[in-house]
Structure formats: structure tokens, C-alpha cells
Amino acid sequence: MTDVTQSTTVEEFEASAKAFLDANAPRKESEKKFVWGEGPDKVAVFEEKDRETELADVAKACDWRRKKYDAGFGWVTGPTEYGGAGLTAAHERAYLKLESQYEIPSQGPFTIGLGMVAPTILAHGSEVAKEAYLTKMYRADIVGCQLFSEPGAGSDLASLQTKAVRDGDEWIITGQKVWTTGAQYSDLGEIIARTDADMPKHKGLTGFIVDMHAPGVEVRPLRQMTGGASFNEVFFNEVRVRDDHRLGDVNNGWNVALTTLMNERAAIGAGGGGGGGINMYTRVIEMVRHLGLDTDPLVRNELANLLIHQKVAGYNNQRAMDKIKAGQLPGPEMSIAKLAGTLNSLRLCDFVSKVLGPKLIADSGEWGTYAWSALILGTPGGRIAGGSDEIMRNIVGERVLGLPKDLGIDSKSPFKDLKVGTQKD
Numbered sequence: 450m451t452d453v454t455q456s457t458t459v460e461e462f463e464a465s466a467k468a469f470l471d472a473n474a475p476r477k478e479s480e481k482k483f484v485w486g487e488g489p490d491k492v493a494v495f496e497e498k499d500r501e502t503e504l505a506d507v508a509k510a511c512d513w514r515r516k517k518y519d520a521g522f523g524w525v526t527g528p529t530e531y532g533g534a535g536l537t538a539a540h541e542r543a544y545l546k547l548e549s550q551y552e553i554p555s556q557g558p559f560t561i562g563l564g565m566v567a568p569t570i571l572a573h574g575s576e577v578a579k580e581a582y583l584t585k586m587y588r589a590d591i592v593g594c595q596l597f598s599e600p601g602a603g604s605d606l607a608s609l610q611t612k613a614v615r616d617g618d619e620w621i622i623t624g625q626k627v628w629t630t631g632a633q634y635s636d637l638g639e640i641i642a643r644t645d646a647d648m649p650k651h652k653g654l655t656g657f658i659v660d661m662h663a664p665g666v667e668v669r670p671l672r673q674m675t676g677g678a679s680f681n682e683v684f685f686n687e688v689r690v691r692d693d694h695r696l697g698d699v700n701n702g703w704n705v706a707l708t709t710l711m712n713e714r715a716a717i718g719a720g721g722g723g724g725g726g727i728n729m730y731t732r733v734i735e736m737v738r739h740l741g742l743d744t745d746p747l748v749r750n751e752l753a754n755l756l757i758h759q760k761v762a763g764y765n766n767q768r769a770m771d772k773i774k775a776g777q778l779p780g781p782e783m784s785i786a787k788l789a790g791t792l793n794s795l796r797l798c799d800f801v802s803k804v805l806g807p808k809l810i811a812d813s814g815e816w817g818t819y820a821w822s823a824l825i826l827g828t829p830g831g832r833i834a835g836g837s838d839e840i841m842r843n844i845v846g847e848r849v850l851g852l853p854k855d856l857g858i859d860s861k862s863p864f865k866d867l868k869v870g871t872q873k874d
């Protein structure tokens with residue numbers, strides 16, 4: 450590994466990063482232009498890929514990450530004792546800004562492993578786990594996934610039922626997880642399991658690192674309405690995990706989960722435009738021109754509305770980023786950012802549906818019409834992942850506006866107050 454830690458100033462670091470990028474990746478031709486009828490027509494939130502293409506893309510992503518790690522740019526802010534470069538957040542921002550100017554394989558397969566799981570291992574893992582996994586994760590020798598949600602526990606995560614029972618120096622895990630993104634190509638997972646059923650539900654949970662290839666782990670794909678299968682059900686049948694793979698103290702799993710979820714919202718809130726590196730809004734404007742609707746005052750009015758909402762969300766994100774730059778932790782801004790992002794996607798979908806009309810659902814071969822259906826079918830997923838719109842509204846209501854606390858849903862008896870068939874009127 451090149452020793453970039455010798456570069457003390459951000460300027461020196463930038464110079465070595467630029468030399469690495471120039472030698473290893475082509476530069477993007479200035480700002481990518483969107484030309485109607487040319488180039489990629491992908492506007493999907495979840496790209497539909499067959500397994501072979503998906504695995505080939507993951508391999509390309511890993512190759513790039515390995516190269517970058519070996520050159521010293523794979524974990525810029527990470528502690529040197531676990532394989533990081535030990536530099537500052539300013540160094541990392543400088544690298545990411547530079548990297549965005551080059552054509553590199555999509556780094557999507559690492560969103561969960563590096564965006565959420567690795568920071569949790571760093572914060573709560575044993576020395577054995579940190580030494581065994583952090584370098585390997587940042588070098589893409591292994592990929593990680595998040596095993597939280599269950600059929601009966603999503604928004605109300607603390608209701609989860611997968612259990613871990615201690616057996617000497619090991620734990621035996623049994624249960625089922627669901628919606629596990631990327632489990633099909635992951636080597637390691639962060640799991641939260643119930644270790645004490647007699648304690649209050651938030652208290653009897655513990656986090657673990659589990660080997661996704663261990664005996665008793667079964668991954669089954671879930672087909673989405675977009676056609677792809679990005680998520681999975683994961684079954685655990687008496688899977689053994691060593692105690693040094695525990696995250697944090699026994700029965701302190703809720704705090705471990707919160708570390709991961711805070712990182713998840715930050716990652717989703719900061720999400721990009723998608724679709725072959727071209728901003729969705731640029732595509733929408735071009736679509737309106739192509740359909741000859743750019744002089745229609747009603748269409749123009751709605752388009753202006755869309756762009757204003759996008760700008761406002763951008764300013765809120767900027768506020769959160771500035772807080773991070775100033776060394777503060779982002780607070781409920783991340784929930785506002787997540788909510789604003791998904792509501793803007795919904796507005797975009799409504800607009801596209803109205804403007805395209807039946808062209809949206811008829812695969813006529815006309816470029817860039819039917820292709821939008823992938824965006825419309827994928828957008829609802831974003832409104833649920835990482836905390837649904839309703840949950841984000843609860844957080845904003847309680848922590849920003851100071852409204853009374855949400856009473857929550859009793860997952861064991863969600864409709865207990867509904868007296869169906871007994872009302873007289």
C-alpha cells in the first residue's frame with residue numbers, strides 16, 4: 450500500500466490522489482450531456498439485472514475498490530491500526546470530489562457494508578472482529594449486508610424475534626430476516642437478535658457479525674415489481690457465531706442498531722441523481738421538450754414546481770453537510786433529507802406519469818417513454834427503506850416540532866382498537 454499518510458496537507462494528498470486517478474481511470478468528459486435517443490436510457494431506482502450481470506458488476510466494483518485501497522485511498526479517515534489512512538474528513542472529501550470527476554465502476558454494492566456495517570463494527574466490535582474484518586471490508590475482499598428487518602418487525606424493529614442462545618463461547622442463532630439488500634453477494638452480515646425474551650423489547654437484543662456462508666444460513670431472493678431481485682429472505686437455522694463476533698454488550702443491541710441506522714439515513718439522504726450519471730431532472734426537461742410540451746404553461750408551471758422542491762431539498766442537505774464539516778453530528782436534518790428526497794421522487798413520478806400518459810405503460814419502442822416505468826415502480830421502495838415516510842414524519846414531529854410522542858403500533862395486536870362489525874352507525 451502506498452503510504453499516503455506521509456501527505457500531511459490536503460493539497461499534497463490531493464496531488465497524490467490525482468496522480469493515482471489519472472493513472473487508473475479515464476476522466477469524465479466535462480459535464481455529461483443528455484442527448485435524446487442516445488446513450489443509456491436507464492432511469493430506474495433499482496436496476497433490473499440478471500444474476501450473471503449483477504455478479505460481474507459486483508466484481509468490477511470490488512476490483513476498483515481493491516486498487517484504490519492498495520494505493521491508500523480506500524479508507525481515508527480510518528484508524529491506521531485497522532488499515533485506514535488515519536487522515537481527516539477534509540482529506541476524504543477532497544478525494545471523493547476528485548474521484549467524482551473520473552469514470553469508475555458503480556460502488557453501489559458497498560453502500561450497506563461500508564456505509565453502515567463497517568462503522569458499527571468499528572464502534573462496537575471486539576478487537577478480534579475489527580482486526581479480522583475492517584481491512585477486508587474496505588479492500589472489498591468481503592462485502593457486508595444488514596440483517597435487521599423481519600416479517601413482523603420493520604418500523605417497530607425492537608419487536609424482532611430471531612433469537613440467539615448462548616452455548617459456551619458460541620451463540621446459536623435461529624430465525625428469519627427479510628428485505629436483506631445484497632445478501633445474495635454478501636460474505637458477512639450484521640444481525641440483531643433477541644437474547645433475553647423476558648426483558649423489555651428494546652433491552653433484550655444483541656448485535657452479532659455472522660458469516661453468510663456458514664452452515665444453516667439460507668438466502669432466498671425476493672422478486673420485486675420492477676422485475677429485479679435486489680432483496681432476499683434470509684433464514685438462520687441454528688447458525689453458530691463465536692462470542693468474539695458479538696457487537697457491544699449482551700442485551701445492548703438496540704444501541705448497536707441505532708449506530709447503524711444513523712449511518713443509514715445519512716447515506717440515503719445524501720443519495721445522488723441516478724440513471725447513468727445524468728440527473729433525473731435533466732432527463733425530465735428533455736422529455737418535455739421531446740414531447741413538444743415545453744411551451745405549455747401548465748406543464749411549465751408543474752416543472753418549475755418540481756425544480757423548486759428539488760432546490761429546497763438541496764439546501765437542507767447542504768445544511769447537514771455543513772454541520773458535518775464543522776465537526777457536529779447531523780441531527781433530525783437527516784430525517785428531513787430522507788423525507789424530502791422520497792417526496793421529490795414521488796412528485797417526479799406523478800409529473801412523468803401525467804405527461805407521458807399511456808406511453809408510460811406501452812412498450813412501443815419509442816425511446817425514453819416506457820423506460821420511465823422502472824422509476825415509477827422502484828420509487829415506493831425508497832419511501833420505505835431506512836424508515837418509511839410516516840416514521841420520518843414522526844421523528845420530525847417529535848424531535849423538530851416538539852409534538853407529543855407517537856404511541857406506536859402494537860405489533861402483537863395492531864387492530865385491537867378496531868371493533869369491526871360492532872358499530873351501530
Ligand SMILES: Cc1cc2nc3c(=O)[nH]c(=O)nc-3n(C[C@H](O)[C@H](O)[C@H](O)COP(=O)(O)OP(=O)(O)OC[C@H]3O[C@@H](n4cnc5c(N)ncnc54)[C@H](O)[C@@H]3O)c2cc1C
Nearest residue numbers: 595596597598603604628629630830833834835837839857
Ligand atoms: C428498498 C428497501 C431496502 C431494504 N433493505 C433492507 C436491508 O438491507 N436490511 C434490512 O434489515 N431491512 C431492509 N429493508 C426493510 C425496511 O427497513 C423495512 O421495510 C422498513 O423498516 C418498514 O418496515 P415494514 O416493511 O415491516 O413495514 P411496517 O413497519 O409493517 O409498516 C407498514 C406501514 O405502516 C406504517 N407505520 C408503521 N409504524 C407506524 C407508526 N408508528 N406511525 C405511522 N405509521 C406507521 C409504515 O409507514 C408503513 O406504511 C429494506 C426495505 C426496502 C423497501
